Amino acid sequence: MQHNAEVPLALAARAVTKRFPGVVANDQVNFDLAHGEVHTLLGENGAGKSTLASVLCGLYRPEAGQVVRDGKEIRLNSPRDGLTHGIAMVHQHFRLVDRFTVAENVVLGHKSLSFVLATAEIEAKVAAITEKFGLPLDPRAVVGELSAGERQRVEIVKALYQGAEILLLDEPTALLAPPEVEKLFTTVRAMTHAGKSVVFVSHKLAEVVDISDRITVMRGGKVTGSVRRGEADVRRLAELMVGREINIVARRAKSPVGDVLLSASQVHLERDGTAMLTDINLEVRGGEIVGVAGVAGNGQRDLAEVIAGLRTPQQGNVTVCGVPTAGSGARGARRAGLAYVPEDRLGTGLAPSMSIRDNLVLTRERGFLVDRKSALLEAETFIKQLEIKTPGPLTPTRKLSGGNAQKVLLARELFALSGARVLVVCSPTRGLDVGAVETVHALLDEARDAGKAILLVSEDLDEVMTLADRVLVLYRGRITLERSGADTNVERVGRAMAGLAT
Ligand SMILES: Nc1ncnc2c1ncn2[C@@H]1O[C@H](COP(=O)(O)OP(=O)(O)O)[C@@H](O)[C@H]1O
Numbered sequence: 001m002q003h004n005a006e007v008p009l010a011l012a013a014r015a016v017t018k019r020f021p022g023v024v025a026n027d028q029v030n031f032d033l034a035h036g037e038v039h040t041l042l043g044e045n046g047a048g049k050s051t052l053a054s055v056l057c058g059l060y061r062p063e064a065g066q067v068v069r070d071g072k073e074i075r076l077n078s079p080r081d082g083l084t085h086g087i088a089m090v091h092q093h094f095r096l097v098d099r100f101t102v103a104e105n106v107v108l109g110h111k112s113l114s115f116v117l118a119t120a121e122i123e124a125k126v127a128a129i130t131e132k133f134g135l136p137l138d139p140r141a142v143v144g145e146l147s148a149g150e151r152q153r154v155e156i157v158k159a160l161y162q163g164a165e166i167l168l169l170d171e172p173t174a175l176l177a178p179p180e181v182e183k184l185f186t187t188v189r190a191m192t193h194a195g196k197s198v199v200f201v202s203h204k205l206a207e208v209v210d211i212s213d214r215i216t217v218m219r220g221g222k223v224t225g226s227v228r229r230g231e232a233d234v235r236r237l238a239e240l241m242v243g244r245e246i247n248i249v250a251r252r253a254k255s256p257v258g259d260v261l262l263s264a265s266q267v268h269l270e271r272d273g274t275a276m277l278t279d280i281n282l283e284v285r286g287g288e289i290v291g292v293a294g295v296a297g298n299g300q301r302d303l304a305e306v307i308a309g310l311r312t313p314q315q316g317n318v319t320v321c322g323v324p325t326a327g328s329g330a331r332g333a334r335r336a337g338l339a340y341v342p343e344d345r346l347g348t349g350l351a352p353s354m355s356i357r358d359n360l361v362l363t364r365e366r367g368f369l370v371d372r373k374s375a376l377l378e379a380e381t382f383i384k385q386l387e388i389k390t391p392g393p394l395t396p397t398r399k400l401s402g403g404n405a406q407k408v409l410l411a412r413e414l415f416a417l418s419g420a421r422v423l424v425v426c427s428p429t430r431g432l433d434v435g436a437v438e439t440v441h442a443l444l445d446e447a448r449d450a451g452k453a454i455l456l457v458s459e460d461l462d463e464v465m466t467l468a469d470r471v472l473v474l475y476r477g478r479i480t481l482e483r484s485g486a487d488t489n490v491e492r493v494g495r496a497m498a499g500l501a502t
């Protein structure tokens, strides 16, 4: 919807500044929302999006600036104040009570609870909302048994039940498989159709273009630009997010693939009597990246751990460069030529009290005399290339922020520093900003060109689609799809991720 100057804006932030110790999370931010509009706030992690949304819903008080509703300044001291102005936020981390039913959660904390509402009446009202806005839910279902997507619907229904006219959705797609994202978009459209206004918060560039009437980009606490529907050029938006030019290109193997360097056959893994992986067969050849896509919790972690030797499967074989490794532990896999970048990088992999330089050379063969001076040079190069924020290569890694520690580990495992020919890399860019993502993708591409066999396990479907020569989908511990990266598309892979027929 076009913004009409005659009609007062539904909601606006005027020169909002909000500080946290050591950081200006919002620096004189201006943002407005017209009636019936979807206005997306786009930006990388830490850009200040959630902070702004929290100011707009009354969760945070800004140090300076105003919140304006329908042309008048409002002062919000709590989310409850926000609600009295028809403003509600759906947080990234849900705030529901697991053992209550959907209907109970919806009315929880609602002011009219002071006089007793008949359960049937609440359920009927909830059913009416779910119907109208395309939010399929059973009002009697217990929330603890619902999927992430369903819980999110409960939060949205709750906001609508409480009379929200303005909905602030903070990273609502983070936990959803692609078909669920489509459903959410249908709901968003139904809401704006009914005259409601939506602030849609996201760090995923690709998904916001379709749903948004306007997109405002934030970086480092500031607004860097704003575009209207139809003017949204993905590349321009990426530059606004990152603050410099970037290339978004699919990278595929340039040369013919080589021998099978990694294989798993008929792998079956159980934990506490439950099958976590069933009949897994895969091969990765030198010079190719095989991507494993899937919604979190479908066995990706177990698969990576079995291949890395951290778990021993009840059945099946794993070979690394021709050497059987199942049962020979992490050390055995490493010795056979495998490098492993786990998902949980902070707990594993780095020695926190050692310097960046020493961490970088940590896994080199024992007996290999490490030349400290050249290691220092290499470390300096990595710090520059990966934009690692640190005073220098001799800083202990425990002093680095999560994202920066992650880069050190990636540098060590991906570069020639590791002699490994097989790389198992899990969510390598999670938590990194777009610029660093580009660098890491370029590194993976280089490692592929150098003939390494790479298994890329990632929940980030875009990442898998831009890098993988072959794509596998893991669903409930089974491989349910295998396609060449160039021949498949996001829709098909997305359906497989959601357990649907492709
Ligand atoms: N409650 C908080 N306490 C301290 N710092 C915070 C808090 N919330 C956010 N920040 C900091 O403010 C900045 C913006 O964060 P946030 O608004 O959460 O960004 P985004 O939602 O865009 O990822 C970040 O540097 C973050 O670390």
Ligand SMILES: [Mg+2]
Pocket (backbone or CB within 6 Å): 046, 049, 050, 051, 170, 171
């Ligand atoms: Mg956020």
